[in-house]
Each structure stands twice: as C-alpha cells, then as structure tokens.
Amino acid sequence: MTVKKTTKKKTVPQKKKSVVKKAIKVKTAGKKKPAGKKIVSKKKSVTKSSTKIKLKKPIYKFEGGLLSLLWAGIKAFLLTLLTLGIGAPWAICIIERWRAKNTILQGRRMKFYGTGWDLLRRWLIWLLLIIITLGIYSFWVHIKIIKWKIENTNYE
Numbered sequence: 001m002t003v004k005k006t007t008k009k010k011t012v013p014q015k016k017k018s019v020v021k022k023a024i025k026v027k028t029a030g031k032k033k034p035a036g037k038k039i040v041s042k043k044k045s046v047t048k049s050s051t052k053i054k055l056k057k058p059i060y061k062f063e064g065g066l067l068s069l070l071w072a073g074i075k076a077f078l079l080t081l082l083t084l085g086i087g088a089p090w091a092i093c094i095i096e097r098w099r100a101k102n103t104i105l106q107g108r109r110m111k112f113y114g115t116g117w118d119l120l121r122r123w124l125i126w127l128l129l130i131i132i133t134l135g136i137y138s139f140w141v142h143i144k145i146i147k148w149k150i151e152n153t154n155y156e
Contacts, residue, residue, distance in 0.1 A: 064102035072098040089123060090116030100153050114152030
C-alpha cells in the first residue's frame with residue numbers, strides 16, 4: 001500500500017495580487033532607480049555599474065627630494081663626526097627640521113621647533129637612568145626620542 005501525499009498550493013485571490021502590484025508601482029513611481037550599488041572606501045568612491053572613480057584629496061603631502069635629503073644627511077654626518085658624537089642631538093634636529101619642512105598636513109606646512117641643547121640635556125638624563133637601571137631603561141629611550149620629536153613638531 002502506497003500513500004500519496006498531495007501538496008496544496010496556496011492560492012491568493014486575484015484582487016489581492018493586483019492590489020499588491022499597484023501598491024509597488026505607486027511606491028516606485030517618480031523615483032529614479034540607482035545605477036548600481038555604491039561602494040565607499042576611505043580613498044575612493046566606486047559605483048559598480050560604472051567605471052568612474054573619484055579620488056578624495058589626500059590629507060598630507062611630502063615634497064622632499066633626494067638632493068635636499070642628501071645635503072641634510074651630509075651636514076648631520078659631518079657635525080657628528082667632527083664633534084666625536086657630541087653633536088648627534090643637533091644632527092637629529094637637522095634631519096627632523098628637513099622632514100617637517102617638507103611635510104604638508106591638511107594644507108599646512110609642518111615645522112620642527114626642537115633644539116640640540118634640549119635633546120642633549122634629555123640624553124644625559126636618559127644615560128644616567130640607563131646606568132642606574134643596568135641597561136633596562138635603554139628599551140624606553142627610543143620611544144622617548146620619538147615622543148620628543150613629535151612634541152616639538154607643529155604647524156608653521
């Protein structure tokens with residue numbers, strides 16, 4: 001004996017279907033259909049159905065060149081060499097001044113205000129802390145130098 005299952009289809013009266021279709025037409029009437037799904041990223045806006053790409057204006061710009069970096073590097077190297085390393089804080093300031101001078105952030109040029117004397121004073125304090133802690137503080141010195149550079153860089 002076999003049992004046959006019959007599936008009943010749900011039927012919707014004709015009036016309801018036409019009402020639904022009319023309602024959809026009324027909702028979409030007068031509205032333009034979008035060309036495609038829009039994908040937005042931080043740097044560009046792309047529409048899937050078109051190949052047009054709009055790039056946003058960058059927030060920073062770097063204008064430094066190889067020759068100016070080379071000249072700043074030579075000055076910093078000679079200063080450090082001729083002073084037997086004592087002039088290293090001033091050499092760091094030369095390089096940082098070059099980097100800041102060639103950086104434009106949100107349309108405004110950067111400027112480095114640090115001095116070699118200030119960095120030398122900090123280096124002596126850090127050296128004393130490295131000696132006291134038997135070298136453990138040396139792990140924090142690089143971070144301190146970066147922090148000092150950022151604290152002494154601002155807009156012109």
